[in-house]
Amino acid sequence: MTQVSVGMPRLRNDPAQAPTLAGRPDVSELVDRFGRVAHDLRISVTEKCSLRCTYCMPESGLPPIAREDLLTPVEIARLVSIGVRQLGIREVRFTGGEPLMRVDLEQIIGLSAEAAPGIDISITTNGVGLEHRIDRLVAAGLTRVNISLDTVDARHFAELTRRDRLDSVFAGIRAAHAAGLAPLKLNAVMMRSTLDDAPDLLAWAIENSCQLRFIEQMPLDADRNWTRDNLVTAAELLGKLGERFELSEIGRLDPSAPAEEWIVDGGPSTVGIIASVTRPFCENCDRTRITAEGTVRSCLFGDNETDLRPLLRGHADDDEIAQWWRGAMWAKQIGHGMDASDFRPPERSMGAIGG
Ligand code: SAM
Ligand code: SF4
Secondary structure: OOOOOOOOOEEOOOOOOOOOOOOOOOOOOEEOOOOOEEOEEEEEOOOOOOOOOOOOOOOOOOOOOOHHHOOOHHHHHHHHHHHHHHHOOOEEEEEOOOHHHOOOHHHHHHHHHHHOOOOEEEEEEOOOOHHHOHHHHHHHOOOEEEEEOOOOOHHHHHHHHOOOOHHHHHHHHHHHHHOOOOOEEEEEEEOHHHHHHHHHHHHHHHHOOEEEEEEEOOOOOOOOOOOHHHOOOHHHHHHHHHOOOOEEEEEEOOOOOOOEEEEEOOOOOEEEEEOOOOOOOHHHOOEEEEOOOOEEEOOOOOOEEEEOHHHHHOOOOHHHHHHHHHHHHHOOOOOOOOOOOOOOOOOOOHHHHOO
16 A cells, blocks of 8 residues: 555555455445445546636646556446446446546547447536537537536636636536537535625526536545535525525435435526535445546545556456456445544545546
């Protein structure tokens, strides 16, 4: 085991040893010891980003991953194929860092769509520069896009993201609509500096036919400034939105959906809140993650990772890789553990894991 810093993985496995599967039922899917089954695959494709959101990245960006350590489009598509054909994966989302920083994102999506026909392939993006690539991405096989937008106030956006790029995000949202990617979902992290902007953001989302979801800030910032005392909770946000809108609770649309939904002003518009900290949904989590370097991460908050890259680049066949992946997920921890007195944030920040 090597010394680690934020952005560097700690690897659990030694490719010479078999994965630990003791007690695991002999099923193909990605089950864990607590009865959960992962169907939703998140693959990070880069640590690079065009923004520097304070809740995620350090001002100087993450330590760069050497080119040869990043998974290639062919390797990514092979993992997608293994996930879908052997492990019960039903949807694939590319994230980062900022996925648009990969110049070969079209190829990643195209090869993945070929490897798993009929599967939903989406990206989570900050939207910067999306307008210039959306048509090629859709032609390659992109079926959905989630765009992160925390405020529609240009000054607050620039302060929060440390970049003055709000107009580019707006252009990306317009372009995604024009490309027919509906429903367009917007993600907004709830921060104290932008709390007063939340009603304007919701009004903007409704006017622009976007489905907005607010997310409680998790202790996954590279700068380690998160404190529970400064957290904007779902309850506080609801109070703020309630000053302008009439909200009626619907709840979760399906049990594995992290967002709880509210009808806005009698409908049809809704707003979602992902209360990851105050109302965690760990018991229904159905995610499995692959980092940009090819490690399986079973939980955002679990530092143990299982490295598939040596297997992909060695002589392992798909069955062997699938079995390692199953072993990684079998070891998934019960939850994020934020309420425990000995809780420590994970070594990797959100941008280094892939949100
Ligand atoms: N760059 C892309 C983007 O921003 O959409 C994709 C990667 S980003 C890490 C994925 C999602 O994680 C974004 O919606 C972002 O707002 C969210 N995120 C980042 N840091 C977070 C944190 N500390 N707590 C909660 N959500 C966070
Ligand atoms: Fe970049 Fe997304 Fe992290 Fe913001 S949240 S710094 S856009 S990776």
